[in-house]
Amino acid sequence: MTSPIRRTALARLLLATALAASVGGFAGPAAAAEDTPIVVARNMDVNSLDPARGFCDTCQIYLTAVYDTLLTLGDDNKTLVPKLATSWEANDDQTAFTFHIAPNATFADGSPVTSEDVAWTLQRLKNIKGDPSFLMDSLASIETPDDKTVVIHTSEPNSEFLGILAASYTGIINKKLAEANGATAGEDAATADQADTWFFANSAGGGAYELDSYRTGDELRLKANPNYWDKKPAISEVIIKQVEDAVTQAQMLQTGDADIAMQIDPDTAATISDPEIVVDTVPSFNFLYIAVSPGAKGNSVPLTKPVREAIADAIDYEGMIDFTVGGKGKLQPVAIPNGFPGTDDLPMPKQDLDKAKSLLAEAGLSDGFTIEAHYPAVNAYGVDISLMMQKVQQDLSRVNISLNLTPTTFAVWREEVGGDGIPMTAVYYAPDYFGSAQYVQYFSMIPGQPWAKRAGVGKVEDLGNGEKEAELLKKAMASSGDAMVGAYHDIALQMIDDKVIIPLVSPDLVLASRKGIEGVRYSACCNLALGQLSRD
Structure with missing residues (x-):
């Protein structure tokens, strides 16, 4: 099997060749800007x-x-x-x-x-x-x-x-x-x-756009709302096209088949020199993480606190950033984005193989063990999760942990993670608004919260920080200013100590679009605000 590093190099070569051979520009007939759809390529x-x-x-x-x-x-x-x-x-x-x-x-x-x-x-x-x-x-x-x-x-x-x-x-x-x-x-x-099925074919909102059509695995079409009460959208139609990989997204930008590409990774972006393509790289609040579930039925050994700590200590975090995004990313110590309330001055994650081996020895696992990892095989924020997990696999092998990788679809992943659980998984998260509570409510071990249930809170031992996290969250919600920030900082330390959610990388965001497309920006609540797009 081709190594991940060589495969990435091959992808760059293929992209460079494809872009050099491309004539560039959109070959279709001229049309008024407002009548020409904006095409967004994303997985x-x-x-x-x-x-x-x-x-x-x-x-x-x-x-x-x-x-x-x-x-x-x-x-x-x-x-x-x-x-x-x-x-x-x-x-x-x-x-x-x-x-x-x-x-x-x-x-x-x-x-x-x-x-x-x-x-x-x-x-x-x-x-x-x-x-x-x-x-x-x-x-x-x-x-x-x-x-x-x-x-x-x-x-x-x-x-x-x-x-x-x-x-x-x-x-x-x-x-x-x-x-x-x-x-x-x-x-x-x-x-x-x-109504879930109805919503796949119809919309019932009052935003700048309406749903035109959705075809699973193909495209999502939106048409301008003719009755929009606020500022009218400048573009009559937006098409989000299913495009799985960064190389193809970049090729579509080059040929004019796409106006915006949302999952160009920094390595691929570095190969683009077409003056008709605008590439901006900005810090983001997005991150990718692995999650360990002590309560999953498929565990081969108990994933006790020392074992989870050993997994976290075995990971080469700096190398992960280099490997996944060519160094264009940030370390993230907790499942709350850098820059959100409470995240200043937290201890950064670092690899410690000696400590990992010692913890495994204390747990009677010096010879190692095998753990199953199922995860959605997608590209998120320019990171190929399958490649990211191969790096995790390589890191864990250095402390005799054998990681079996099973990439899957999102539909299957959702069913598994909500059913019997997955011993280890990998996925990603973007903010829904600017505030730290959403992360505590999703990732903490507070009983009843999504990842607490998935981890097995109430069913297995060594997941005891939830009560303290709940008290601190209550304090944060009733506070403002420094008191609120301090409470979230204390929660963050508890979440780090849980060793259930282990952030791997916060990638810088690559915003890639064809020249003349205005309004392309990263939004913490909305990801990409289609209503603000226009064509120069």
């Missing part, structure tokens, strides 16, 4: 097009374009700015939030966006119990004193609730239209709601 990871069920990077892009949220993030990726809500207020203890909806806001069918739509949408998000439902964990009740005023009450102080409402999964749905097609927001929505 799509769609699990649903329903705002209450979808949970993926492509989902963020789609939902942001089709469903307006109450608030959104400004260009600095930190400041909240108005969207459906023209203004808002919060009480002193961060448990009541009042929003005033734009009087001219409408859905794509022309009907007005009302407070009832907002209340129904958020209650449905909570009750569907899909992957993004954790965003509404603290939702207690919603009042609608009039058609354009919403008062949301949380069950406990939530200093990040305003930020949560900028997440694409909180996009407001046309209640009447969705209910007519099987949607419900009742407490039994997890079983009673029958």
